[in-house]
Amino acid sequence: MEGVGAPTGTTTRNPNHRRNQMDTEMTATQTEQTERTPENDAAEPAVFGRLVAIDPLDFDPDGGMEKLVIVDPYNHRKKREEGDTTEPDAALIASVEEVGVQQAIILRPQEGERDGQLGIVIGQRRTLAAYRVASAAAQEGQKYRKIPAIIRDDLRGVDDEALTVSMVENLHRRQASAQDDLDAAQQLALMVNAKRVPKARKARLAAAIGRTAEELDAAHKVAQMDTQTLEVLREKEVEFDWVELGDYDEVKDVSDAQVMLMRAKATDEQEGNAKRGAWKTAMQELRARKARDERVKTLTAELDEQGVQRCEWIEDWEWSTARPVDELVTAIGMPMSEQTHRETCDGHMATIDPEVAEVVWLCADWEKHDHRVAGEPVTSADDDEPDDEATAKAAAKAEAEREERRRVKVNNLAWRTARDGREAHIAEMCAEKGEAPATVKDFVMRTLIQGDHHYQHFLGSNEHGKLVARFLEDERLARLSGDIVAALVKKTASRRYWWVLFAVVAAAYEAEHMRDDAWRGEPHYHFGPSVRGGIRSHTAEWITFLAEHGYGLTDVEKETVATAEEEAKAEAKRKADRERRDQELEAEREAERVKREAEKAAAIQKTPHGDGASEEGSDTDTGTDEPEAPGAPAENGQE
DSSP states (O other): OTTOSSOOOEEEOOTTSOGGGOEEEOOHHHHHHHOOOTTOTTOOOBTTBEEEEEOGGGBOTTOOSSSSEEEOTTOTTOOBTTBOOOOOOHHHHHHHHHHOOOSOEEEEEOOGGGTTOEEEEEOHHHHHHHHHHHHHHHHTTOEEEOEEEEEOGGGTTOHHHHHHHHHHHHTTOTTSOHHHHHHHHHHHHHHHHHTTOOHHHHHHHHHHTTOOHHHHHHHHHHTTSOHHHHHHHHHTTOOOOHHHHHHHHHHTTSTTHHHHHHHHHHHHHHHTOTTOHHHHHHHHHHHHHHHHHHHHHHHHHHHHHHTOOBOOOOSOGGGSSOEEGGGEEOTTSOBOOHHHHHHHOTTEEEEEETTTTEEEEEETTTTTTTOEETTSOOOOTTSOOOOHHHHHHHHHHHHHHHHHHHHHHHHHHHHHHHHHHHHHHHHHHHTOOSOOOHHHHHHHHHHHHHOOHHHHHHHTSTHHHHHHHHHHTOGGGGSOOHHHHHHHHHHSOGGGHHHHHHHHHHHHHHHHHOOTTGGGOOEETTTEEEEEOOOOHHHHHHHHHHHHTTOOOOHHHHHHHHHHHHHHHHHHHHHHHHHHHHHHHHHHHHHHHHHHHHHHHHHHHHSOOHHHHHHHHHHHOOSOOOOOOTTOOOGGGOO
8 A cells, every 4th residue: 555664765855956966764674674875876776777766856747847756648637638637645745755656657768868777657546645755845845755666668658558557557447537547548558559569569569458459449539539438427327338338429419318228338349249230220320310410400590591591390280270281282183382382371480300300391281271181082062061071081091192202202212311331331341351251251252153133233334443532442343454453362261262253242242132122122124213122132131141240230131131131031932822722623623624534434334244135135136227328219109
């Protein structure tokens, strides 16, 4: 424990004397232990550095150039612009005043313009406490104790190692705030990135402070967070690592951001997804929401500047006096455009759809201004009252069509939003340095060997090189000429061949099976895109494959896969029903054939044989049955 144990040497100091004019009074034991001063060339290096005794008044808390000891620029508790958070508590000061500093501090020689000075790597609080005790004692002409210190010559010029040592020391101390950790990690990240430290060493430095190399890369974002946000998360016991903190700070103002990210983190942990698939998908959605929120603010300001009357967005306009203009027609049934309505109707106003960040033009009171809802039956004064049932059906049909249009608009936006995150995940997969897993190899082989018409179409499309370049992160591949392909093959290590092929296959699936409307199903090539078939099996297969390799599905992708599975089950049921009916018909035909055969056999058995018939005929008729010729005279003269 700091300040506990046998006392160190003591010194009486006149504050007006220079450092080299000190009179030192020390015990025999302490003299033997600390007679090797920094200036003594005969000091022997210890296993972990040189043990010396430091005068507390040789320390400058403000880091000036005059004193021997300063706080190392890469100390974990380094002073920041808002002030040094390092402050010795009263108990530590009392302990140092009573028995001195008992745990040696760690110093390292400085370089450059501070050559000759020593920087505190570990022990800033102890040194500051000793400095205050010594300052008070010197003012009163009293004795004070020196500070035991170990000089680490091996840390000279090795800034990342020094910072790591400092962080390990202070990692579990109460006085080291979260902001101290973040600032120090930011410095460490900048150093290792600037010096292009090998990944293995970077990982080792990160592990020494209980972090990962990925967290070090994110530390510069986290260090910019405000302290209040960090404290709120700490009070709520929200456990985000530095990568997650940096992401959260980016979207913290989006509604439900914290809840969404906590659920995503839990999902990744439950599924053992080390690639943070659910987290990245949640971040993609939150970034899209943030962009939409900013777009809504911009549109609102523009409408206000133009003096357009606004109202709040309503999910269901059926029960409101206001109605979107695109759902209305004129009194004679003509379509209503925004321009026509603005020029002819006093009820012209606007709202903003927050889900798609678009202006929706309204009529404040469509019935008052003699408009009709599209799809409702038209009646004249001479007509009978419309049938209530027919009116209800027409209204329900119109409402269903409006709801479908809105669903298509929202899902189209969600599908396009998901593309960025999905393609980023594919690029991460393609960047893997090791051998591709068997599942990837199998997928690539099936696609290349089958070579269906979709894949052939992709090879001849403009998307070919563009997407391959995106996934392999090489813009030159956008033009897949012979020389560029040859250069790619030459520079690619053999263990990476499968990943390059996977990039081509992934590009084919994205281009052919993940278009903007792929979630709606196959467009009908004869009756037009408004007539839809089922979702392509390739679309569901691709989404499922990515999910199995760490990608977190968005809601619209989950819905697409679920719909495809339902369609596959329905198709399997229809196929089974057809096979059953075919089997039943075949059984009926077989039964009919057997019946006919049986009847035929029975008929044959009932028919007399040829020989028997001849014998019967001989007993009853020995003449001929030939008819008489017409006009022949009858026998005996009779006619």
